[in-house]
Amino acid sequence: MTLPVDHSVLPDRRVRAGWTGSGGADATLPAHANRWLSAKTGLTARGTPVAPDSALAVAESGLPAPARAVLSAIVGAEHVLVEREDRLGRAGGLSYLDLLGRRGAGRPTVPDAVVCPGNRAEVQRVVEACAEHDVAVVPFGGGTSVVGGVAALRGGKAAVVVLDLARLDRLVSVDPVSRLAVFEAGVVAPEAERLLAAHGLTLGHFPQSYERATLGGFAATRSSGQASAGYGRFEDMVEGVRLATPRGEWRLGVSPASAAGPDLRHLVVGSEGAFGVITEVTLRVRPAPAWDRYEGFVLDGFAAGAAAVRTLAQGGALGTVTRLSDPRETEVALALADGWRPAALRAYLRARGVVEPCLLVVGWEGATRAEMLSRRRATRRALGPAVRLGVGPGNAWRAGRFAGPRQRDALLDAGMCVETLETATYWAGLDRLRAAVRGALLGSLTAPGRKPIVACHISHAYETGASLYFTVLVPRDAEDPVGQWQAAKQAACAAIAGLGTITHHHATGVDHAPYLPEEIGALGVDVLAAIKDRLDPRGVLNPGKLIAAPPPAPGPRPAR
Numbered sequence: 001m002t003l004p005v006d007h008s009v010l011p012d013r014r015v016r017a018g019w020t021g022s023g024g025a026d027a028t029l030p031a032h033a034n035r036w037l038s039a040k041t042g043l044t045a046r047g048t049p050v051a052p053d054s055a056l057a058v059a060e061s062g063l064p065a066p067a068r069a070v071l072s073a074i075v076g077a078e079h080v081l082v083e084r085e086d087r088l089g090r091a092g093g094l095s096y097l098d099l100l101g102r103r104g105a106g107r108p109t110v111p112d113a114v115v116c117p118g119n120r121a122e123v124q125r126v127v128e129a130c131a132e133h134d135v136a137v138v139p140f141g142g143g144t145s146v147v148g149g150v151a152a153l154r155g156g157k158a159a160v161v162v163l164d165l166a167r168l169d170r171l172v173s174v175d176p177v178s179r180l181a182v183f184e185a186g187v188v189a190p191e192a193e194r195l196l197a198a199h200g201l202t203l204g205h206f207p208q209s210y211e212r213a214t215l216g217g218f219a220a221t222r223s224s225g226q227a228s229a230g231y232g233r234f235e236d237m238v239e240g241v242r243l244a245t246p247r248g249e250w251r252l253g254v255s256p257a258s259a260a261g262p263d264l265r266h267l268v269v270g271s272e273g274a275f276g277v278i279t280e281v282t283l284r285v286r287p288a289p290a291w292d293r294y295e296g297f298v299l300d301g302f303a304a305g306a307a308a309v310r311t312l313a314q315g316g317a318l319g320t321v322t323r324l325s326d327p328r329e330t331e332v333a334l335a336l337a338d339g340w341r342p343a344a345l346r347a348y349l350r351a352r353g354v355v356e357p358c359l360l361v362v363g364w365e366g367a368t369r370a371e372m373l374s375r376r377r378a379t380r381r382a383l384g385p386a387v388r389l390g391v392g393p394g395n396a397w398r399a400g401r402f403a404g405p406r407q408r409d410a411l412l413d414a415g416m417c418v419e420t421l422e423t424a425t426y427w428a429g430l431d432r433l434r435a436a437v438r439g440a441l442l443g444s445l446t447a448p449g450r451k452p453i454v455a456c457h458i459s460h461a462y463e464t465g466a467s468l469y470f471t472v473l474v475p476r477d478a479e480d481p482v483g484q485w486q487a488a489k490q491a492a493c494a495a496i497a498g499l500g501t502i503t504h505h506h507a508t509g510v511d512h513a514p515y516l517p518e519e520i521g522a523l524g525v526d527v528l529a530a531i532k533d534r535l536d537p538r539g540v541l542n543p544g545k546l547i548a549a550p551p552p553a554p555g556p557r558p559a560r
């Protein structure tokens with residue numbers, strides 16, 4: 001299945017002021033959405049357009065001449081970019097705070113240069129040269145990190161370069177018998193699907209960042225896509241990897257299963273560029289489905305909805321996509337959607353006795369119509385007393401499944417603080433975790449004249465538990481927009497501690513690194529640090545990510 005994608009965003013892979021190159025100028029909200037936001041959140045009519053790039057302070061490149069000469073010799077001088085615009089283009093990812101930085105609030109972390117190797121061997125040599133010249137290296141795929149994963153931090157080094165994998169964009173080989181495909185790491189997800197479609201195959205990995213993110217980035221962050229119930233998480237797809245480290249190439253994965261000690265592939269998957277640069281991934285692929293169907297259902301209240309999803313997960317009856325919105329997210333979806341008739345739907349649901357509507361979208365796929373319908377029957381049997389809404393809401397969700405980032409640009413323009421965060425836990429603790437995070441976010445963000453909306457959904461369900469994905473909408477604090485979100489995020493992370501994971505699929509980056517010890521223990525952090533030390537003895541790889549830097553020593557702080 002090749003999904004429809006707005007290819008206009010693809011040629012320019014550099015991160016700018018928003019999801020789209022224009023920073024949202026081409027993103028719009030339906031007219032009624034602004035009125036709804038004003039009524040619900042206290043948003044006043046105050047546009048906050050993107051500042052032009054020229055308004056941002058960017059230091060001159062500090063890449064020492066010998067390092068620049070060596071890097072140029074490896075990749076060609078034309079692939080060592082030091083112009084302000086190129087460096088600014090790879091200055092950070094796409095979190096709310098990253099985007100605020102491009103709107104003049106906070107400072108983007110701008111690298112000294114962008115290096116674009118053309119193949120695996122060049123990546124290896126670049127990594128080794130950076131180690132030799134004490135230059136920090138930030139691997140950069142699609143730059144869609146929302147946790148500071150591509151922040152160009154120096155980590156005390158002389159300079160920092162972004163290693164952009166955009167030129168590693170080839171499908172290396174396909175083995176249809178074993179259902180394996182080998183890709184270079186910089187292939188963007190829609191391109192991977194396009195290349196596989198020619199063989200009648202699909203990867204089935206469709207995160208909301210699908211349009212821009214890369215296969216190497218997915219592997220480096222243990223990404224999870226919207227169809228995870230059908231295809232698994234990205235780590236389930238990784239059969240093999242090649243990693244360029246300062247100590248040489250590390251190649252892993254020779255068979256579908258092995259008892260030869262711990263599975264070291266999982267040291268690379270999720271290593272976030274801190275252990276090396278993934279240059280190639282061998283991925284499990286599947287026959288592309290010929291049939292699919294998406295439908296909407298409504299359950300009354302989140303507890304009933306979560307119980308229904310649990311029944312599906314434990315009974316093997318999940319759809320390929322299974323996604324439950326809580327009452328708040330259902331309300332927001334109705335309010336911000338174009339073309340729906342929320343009043344009529346609410347009246348219908350009231351007549352059916354539903355007090356707190358929770359929208360459940362389920363999508364099924366199959367090689368044949370009969371196979372797809374048999375999956376649908378299994379889900380519907382297990383679902384019990386859900387209200388069926390038919391294909392309308394299912395198709396609407398499907399059509400807009402990648403629209404969220406553009407809508408976020410428009411909400412930012414409108415003066416909103418809009419951000420997401422995610423976690424996961426076991427079914428028995430899910431309600432408690434949801435209540436704790438909601439409470440923390442509402443408590444932190446409620447202020448005179450500002451009423452936050454905290455919406456939540458389950459989009460990844462397992463036999464033993466599920467993820468919770470929160471979306472926050474609140475009028476931006478004009479005086480201290482950065483502090484407003486930092487305080488809320490801190491409160492949410494503190495609420496998660498002990499109840500769930502600090503991240504289900506967004507990864508650790510800079511933002512979650514301080515919370516990792518709570519989750520994996522001091523010994524766990526020590527093990528990660530030892531592995532890093534072995535692979536990257538000079539500590540040049542992606543400083544500050546995954547493993548938090550030790551507290552700064554007294555005296556002047558190192559430049560970032």
Ligand SMILES: Cc1cc2nc3c(=O)[nH]c(=O)nc-3n(C[C@H](O)[C@H](O)[C@H](O)COP(=O)(O)OP(=O)(O)OC[C@H]3O[C@@H](n4cnc5c(N)ncnc54)[C@H](O)[C@@H]3O)c2cc1C
Nearest residue numbers: 141142143144145149207208209214216217223224273278
């Ligand atoms: C609007 C939006 C929606 C999102 N939705 C989802 C979602 O549904 N599911 C999900 O899982 N994530 C989601 N994300 C987060 C993000 O897209 C994922 O983390 C994704 O896997 C990052 O891929 P990327 O190619 O953009 O990597 P980047 O952002 O470029 O990098 C991410 C991290 O991986 C490292 N890295 C990248 N490439 C390599 C490599 N080849 N070798 C070693 N390290 C590397 C980077 O240094 C960084 O630490 C979303 C982000 C946004 C902005």
